[in-house]
Amino acid sequence: MKFWVWNSSSSTGNSLSYCVEQNKPCIGWWVDKYFKDCLCNVNDEVSFGFGIISLVCWGVAEIPQIITNFRTKSSHGVSLIFLLTWIAGDVFNLVGCLLEPATLPTQYYTAILYTASTVILVLQSLYYDHIYAWLKSGKIEVGSPEVKLYS
Numbered sequence: 001m002k003f004w005v006w007n008s009s010s011s012t013g014n015s016l017s018y019c020v021e022q023n024k025p026c027i028g029w030w031v032d033k034y035f036k037d038c039l040c041n042v043n044d045e046v047s048f049g050f051g052i053i054s055l056v057c058w059g060v061a062e063i064p065q066i067i068t069n070f071r072t073k074s075s076h077g078v079s080l081i082f083l084l085t086w087i088a089g090d091v092f093n094l095v096g097c098l099l100e101p102a103t104l105p106t107q108y109y110t111a112i113l114y115t116a117s118t119v120i121l122v123l124q125s126l127y128y129d130h131i132y133a134w135l136k137s138g139k140i141e142v143g144s145p146e147v148k149l150y151s
Contacts, residue, residue: 035105055110062117066124073132075125083122090115 017026019040026038031048039045069075094111097103 037104037106051106055106055113058110059113059117062121066117066120069121069124069128074128075121076129078121078125080122080125080129083118083125087115087118087122090118 017032017038018024019026019038022040024040026032026040027045028039028048031037031039037048039048065078069078090111094115097108097111
């Protein structure tokens with residue numbers, strides 16, 4: 001387990017994080033600045049790097065499905081119940097991050113990313129498989145300047 005402290009009284013006027021166990025400043029100023037995390041050694045750097053790569057992979061994993069849904073104007077093949085269950089898990093994860101004061105920014109950003117991309121998939125599913133399908137079924141003429149109702 002790594003322990004670190006925020007040193008706000010340095011002689012140069014710059015604040016920096018400090019690894020207590022290794023008795024040295026944190027590695028990677030940008031991680032400290034943007035993610036409020038202290039990397040104390042090479043293992044921490046590798047672990048953080050793998051975590052960022054994982055975040056990017058998960059972040060872009062749903063993009064091909066979102067693009068396919070948009071191009072085909074359909075989300076057939078993706079169960080709405082599956083997506084609703086998925087979004088419930090994402091929302092609980094996000095709320096858990098918000099309630100826990102010790103949540104790292106990377107955890108919070110990941111929860112926001114997952115929730116946002118799943119919300120997009122759910123909205124696409126509702127729109128393309130229900131609203132758009134109803135519009136195309138002839139109830140309302142799509143693309144006309146005025147809405148025409150058929151009896």
